[in-house]
Amino acid sequence: MLAIPLSYVTQRPMPELPEVETVRQGLVPVLEGRKLARVTARRPDLRIPLPKGFAARLTGRRVEKLTRRAKYILAHLDGDEILLMHLGMSGRFTVHGSQSENGLGPHDHIVFETDAGDSVVFTDHRRFGLMTLLRAQDAEKHKLLANLGPEPLSNAFSPAYLDGALKGKRTPIKAALLDQRVVAGLGNIYVCEALFRAHISPKRSASTVPGARSIILVEKVKRVLEAAIKAGGSTLRDYKHTNGELGYFQKTFSVYDRKGETCVTKGCGGRVKRLVQSGRSTFYCAKCQR
């Protein structure tokens, strides 16, 4: 008897790099090495329209490997094609084992059924997510991937690199780190958290970060992402050994969504503030972030 849950949600919608990585890891045992026995596209109008013949082109294909680039999940298929997927703001995958009844809702847009009898449902009520197909040899040049900066957890994301990327940038460091061309995979939450850990104000001009600050910042970006991936991964592993309700990936942030609370920096005593930068909420402590 396999200890596969009848149904589990791979992730709550919170798709920055750590969450996308957690989702990828959750899909690996269900999809890698499996053939897509049936694919149903129930709604073609995601952020970009599904390519023509999407479902037919996927049917019968084998998923060789699942990888991640920035916030994209790439399913490498036999025949040298790649299924490129993005969760947008609200996308999620749900896996149903072969015995579960499977009522689909209005926002369940894509269903993959594997030759093992599992189905993977892509749900996205806001439809900012996307799926598309591309040839493997064109991947690096593909419009959606070509301009992405380095992976933040790779050696390419170094203080020297960041110094160069920020040089001459007038925009606040918060906005610069959200720019996927500077570094790929950070989102609103982890930018706030990394700046907090580095004690750098989100309002500081990006051009003033190179040097000592960027050494700290690179370090903190990596550490906060690693911790989040570790937390997400362990939640999924734990779940597979239980039959109870899914304990959603709970994480506590230091500043994100903590407006008015006392700063957690030892001896700081400041309060977390919220401000809006380029239309997005920023949370920070004005006392210990400079």
Next chain:
DNA sequence: ACGAGAACCTGTTTGC
């Protein structure tokens, strides 16, 4: 060229 803001879409929370 750059940076800020709007737009895309729907559901949930907040505030009067």
Next chain:
DNA sequence: TGCAAACAGGTTCTCG
């Protein structure tokens, strides 16, 4: 209580 406004993890286009 009820309704409207504000807000939400992302990306991309337009405008100044």
